[in-house]
Amino acid sequence: MADADREDEGAAPLDEEAAWAALVAGYDEDPEPGEASWPEAENVTPDPPKTPPAEDPAAVNPPPTRSIVIHPVIAGPRNYELEEDDEDAHYIPPEPPPLPEADVTTKFAWIAVLGGPLLLLAFVLLQLDLAWWVILVGVGGFLGGFATLVARMRTGDEDDDRPDGGAVV
Numbered sequence: 001m002a003d004a005d006r007e008d009e010g011a012a013p014l015d016e017e018a019a020w021a022a023l024v025a026g027y028d029e030d031p032e033p034g035e036a037s038w039p040e041a042e043n044v045t046p047d048p049p050k051t052p053p054a055e056d057p058a059a060v061n062p063p064p065t066r067s068i069v070i071h072p073v074i075a076g077p078r079n080y081e082l083e084e085d086d087e088d089a090h091y092i093p094p095e096p097p098p099l100p101e102a103d104v105t106t107k108f109a110w111i112a113v114l115g116g117p118l119l120l121l122a123f124v125l126l127q128l129d130l131a132w133w134v135i136l137v138g139v140g141g142f143l144g145g146f147a148t149l150v151a152r153m154r155t156g157d158e159d160d161d162r163p164d165g166g167a168v169v
Contacts, residue, residue, distance in 0.1 A: 106152065112145030 031037045102110075120138035123130055 105148065109145040109148035109152075112141040113149065114145075116141030116143075116145065 036043075116138040119134065119141070120130075123134055123138075
């Protein structure tokens with residue numbers, strides 16, 4: 001490494017601009033006939049020799065092109081069933097709290113939200129004429145029931161049993 005540094009010290013600095021200009025100028029030029037465009041050591045012969053030289057043991061016995069992997073056979077069937085863990089096996093989650101009772105207004109709103117489209121669907125499937133009152137009841141019932149349910153949603157301000165709003169563990 002030190003010898004290479006000493007050789008470069010006495011050499012003139014390479015003019016990069018001139019080197020790039022020469023490369024660009026000769027880009028489309030064909031090489032002269034008989035002139036090699038790369039070193040002779042990198043040339044590949046079109047036909048490899050049929051008989052390898054005897055003095056090279058690797059050439060006499062070339063390495064295989066494919067490898068075969070033999071896996072050991074495990075005797076007996078494998079057990080894929082889960083082992084019982086006594087600590088976690090007996091966990092039973094607590095019963096969820098019951099759903100709150102809905103008042104009459106909420107029940108009618110749900111009937112309107114679900115019943116309006118079902119009424120229209122029944123008229124279409126039974127191929128009955130859609131009179132103005134059927135469309136009014138179907139669409140109006142859906143929109144009115146949806147608006148009622150949205151208006152009656154809880155805002156969360158009434159939940160005073162947890163004033164900090166944190167999780168309960």
